[in-house]
Amino acid sequence: MSDNLKTIRELADELGVSKQAIQYHIKSLTNKIRQTNDKGIVVLSVDEQHFIRGKVDKQTNKTETNKQTNRRQTDKQKEWDINQYLRSEIEEIKKNRDKQLAVKDKQLENKDSQISQMQNLLDQQQRLALQDKKMLEEYKSEIKELKSLNIPKQGSEKDDSIQKENSVENVVKYPRKRNKKWWDFRR
Structure with a gap:
């Protein structure tokens, strides 16, 4: 990871505030996935550090010491614009x-x-x-059409019955010859 990335604790120590104060200011950043280092600790980019530094400087403006004033004057050249x-x-x-x-x-x-x-x-x-x-x-x-061809007309029923009678008479007149088998002993 880059040397420019700092953990929340490192930034808090540098600014002289608690970790909770830094985490409070992180909430005002846009919600996006935070970067982590190889140990899984959240690290802040340079832009995020400048943003938080500006927020902390505004809150601690009244109570800052001469050392912080000198540092802020040098930081004004690099001051982060929101x-x-x-x-x-x-x-x-x-x-x-x-x-x-x-x-x-x-x-x-x-x-x-x-x-x-x-x-x-x-x-x-x-x-x-x-x-x-x-x-x-x-x-x-x-x-x-096929059904109409196959259905007999009403007058043709008599013809059908006559044909049946004729066929019955034919059977009586000409009885069927029975097949004679060699085992048939009734002859």
């Missing part, structure tokens, strides 16, 4: 927003193509259903 910190945060947010928008645009394009494919499939399904319906109607009409 506006600069906020601008850097805004730029970071803009970059993230642009990335998210690009991802959303790609997702929308994918969804549009999926919708058009679904519409094509729906159209095909409807066409096939219409074809099936037409074919079913044709089959029904063919079946009706």
Whole structure:
């Protein structure tokens, strides 16, 4: 990690305040994931250090000593401007927003193509259903035609009964010859 990164304790010792005071000022920073060192301890970037230093200097302005006054005068050349910190945060947010928008645009394009494919499939399904319906109607009409051909008319019932009687008379007149088998002893 960089030498510019400091832990909360190091910054508190440097500014002469408690760790709780530093943590209080960290809360006013934008909520983002904090960096940690190799031991898992939270470290503050240079921008965050300057921001907290400015907050602490404003609160301790009345009680500072001559040593701190001299240090602050030298720090004024490097003094952290809160506006600069906020601008850097805004730029970071803009970059993230642009990335998210690009991802959303790609997702929308994918969804549009999926919708058009679904519409094509729906159209095909409807066409096939219409074809099936037409074919079913044709089959029904063919079946009706076939049934009308097979159904005997009312006057033809008498003819059928006559044919049956004739067939019965034929059986009586011409009895069937029984098959003679070699085991049949009734002859």
